[in-house]
Amino acid sequence: MKTDILLGLQWGDEGKGKIVDVLSPRYDIIARFQGGANAGHTLIFNKQKFVLHLLPSGIFRKNTLNVIGEGVVLDPVTLIEEIKKTEQITGNISEKLLIAEKTNLIIPSHRILDKAYEYKSGKNKIGSTGKGIGPAYTDKISRNAIRIGDINMPDFKEKYNTLKNKHLKILKSINFDFDISEDEKKWFEAAEELKRFKTINGSYFFNKNMKEGKKILAEGAQGTLLDINAGTYPFVTSSSVTSAGVCTGLGIAPDKTGEIYGIFKAYTTRVGNGPFPTELFDDDGEKLQKAGHEYGATTGRKRRCGWLDIPALKYAVQINGVTSLIMTKADVLSEFDTFKVASHYIINGKKTDIFPYSLQNVKPAYKTFKSWNKNIKTAKTKNDLPEEFLQFVNYIEKEVNIPIKIISVGADRKNTLIL
Ligand code: GDP
Ligand code: IMO
Numbered sequence: 192m193k194t195d196i197l198l199g200l201q202w203g204d205e206g207k208g209k210i211v212d213v214l215s216p217r218y219d220i221i222a223r224f225q226g227g228a229n230a231g232h233t234l235i236f237n238k239q240k241f242v243l244h245l246l247p248s249g250i251f252r253k254n255t256l257n258v259i260g261e262g263v264v265l266d267p268v269t270l271i272e273e274i275k276k277t278e279q280i281t282g283n284i285s286e287k288l289l290i291a292e293k294t295n296l297i298i299p300s301h302r303i304l305d306k307a308y309e310y311k312s313g314k315n316k317i318g319s320t321g322k323g324i325g326p327a328y329t330d331k332i333s334r335n336a337i338r339i340g341d342i343n344m345p346d347f348k349e350k351y352n353t354l355k356n357k358h359l360k361i362l363k364s365i366n367f368d369f370d371i372s373e374d375e376k377k378w379f380e381a382a383e384e385l386k387r388f389k390t391i392n393g394s395y396f397f398n399k400n401m402k403e404g405k406k407i408l409a410e411g412a413q414g415t416l417l418d419i420n421a422g423t424y425p426f427v428t429s430s431s432v433t434s435a436g437v438c439t440g441l442g443i444a445p446d447k448t449g450e451i452y453g454i455f456k457a458y459t460t461r462v463g464n465g466p467f468p469t470e471l472f473d474d475d476g477e478k479l480q481k482a483g484h485e486y487g488a489t490t491g492r493k494r495r496c497g498w499l500d501i502p503a504l505k506y507a508v509q510i511n512g513v514t515s516l517i518m519t520k521a522d523v524l525s526e527f528d529t530f531k532v533a534s535h536y537i538i539n540g541k542k543t544d545i546f547p548y549s550l551q552n553v554k555p556a557y558k559t560f561k562s563w564n565k566n567i568k569t570a571k572t573k574n575d576l577p578e579e580f581l582q583f584v585n586y587i588e589k590e591v592n593i594p595i596k597i598i599s600v601g602a603d604r605k606n607t608l609i610l
């Protein structure tokens with residue numbers, strides 16, 4: 192068996208958590224391959240809502256194993272808090288959660304650095320979630336990081352102190368005031384508690400399971416337009432969000448990846464700063480924000496809203512090699528009489544569907560669609576969907592040249608059509 196992938200095609204929050212939860216009974220293993228607690232993945236079932244930051248979204252399923260892969264940056268404090276909350280529902284998850292031993296750790300001073308850099312950037316700040324993601328990946332790439340596999344080593348504390356002192360020097364040089372003594376205490380306690388979870392050699396683990404015919408789904412965090420390489424740099428996160436990131440993030444070869452599910456909202460949102468060509472500043476934008484309950488699942492910030500952007504979607508599909516599309520939140524468009532989709536961009540008077548280096552001079556060219564003015568949340572099959580809805584689906588499939596195989600029409604597990 193090969194490893195399937197599900198990842199975001201926009202600026203995150205496409206509904207990845209919901210759909211991974213829906214698909215997880217079909218898989219033996221769900222694995223996160225990048226990012227960290229900057230992610231907020233919402234799952235709703237049995238009238239209850241759960242937001243996961245580090246735990247893979249298969250954690251509520253009885254027979255699914257969940258793995259934090261080595262491409263993730265892990266904050267022990269956040270993870271332990273999340274595990275405790277989850278265990279109140281599921282019971283002990285020690286047998287259901289594995290952590291790759293090469294996973295890098297976020298330490299308290301990473302979070303402080305994240306805040307300090309943002310503060311110093313003033314109005315040019317990224318709008319980071321403040322979870323220490325950027326500084327942690329910086330230390331990984333500059334070969335200074337500590338990993339979960341170091342926890343049991345005799346020189347663990349020494350390695351920790353070396354890293355912390357490096358951070359303290361930077362913080363001192365920029366005159367940033369802070370106190371981490373309490374956070375440090377909690378951090379060491381959490382690191383100790385994590386020892387009840389088995390660590391694995393990611394590459395051997397995933398390859399062995401694939402050989403044995405086990406079904407694996409890699410769960411993306413963030414979205415392609417936030418990817419460190421492909422995204423709207425510098426307004427991006429610091430990890431490899433794309434399908435290429437699955438290989439390095441889990442330790443598997445490119446020929447071992449299978450179905451690549453690309454997920455997108457029927458409109459677009461973005462939380463944090465950076466360019467957003469189809470962003471709306473009018474009543475329609477407000478309506479999308481309200482009807483879609485568009486608030487960040489990690490930070491609670493209002494999400495910026497705009498119409499669906501076909502050039503951006505095509506670009507994301509190309510970079511990831513998407514084989515199947517998943518559309519979410521189309522039910523939100525039921526609130527509109529008409530809605531728009533950017534079919535192209537106009538750049539310096541020229542029509543193009545290329546996502547350019549700079550989005551500064553981009554003007555979206557819109558196509559208007561008649562909405563269906565009908566509640567579609569109870570739809571169970573394609574036959575239950577209005578004609579106008581199907582025309583919208585056909586249009587996207589034709590433009591992007593990939594079939595839409597799953598349609599989500601509500602936040603609950605139940606509001607999902609697998610076509
Ligand atoms: P993720 O980060 O990609 O997992 O997405 P988030 O959980 O951050 O944001 C998606 C939001 O939309 C959450 O509040 C979900 O409960 C909600 N949601 C997911 N799918 C649908 C859908 O099809 N319709 C509606 N109305 N809400 C949805
Ligand atoms: P999920 O997995 C939406 C955004 C932040 C900020 C930028 C950098 O829930 O889709 P970081 O904390 O990584 O340094 O922030 O990326 N961002 C997200 N936006 N969904 C996410 O994750 C995000 N994770 C990071 O708002 O603009």
Ligand code: MG
Binds near residue numbers: 204205231
């Ligand atoms: Mg989210």
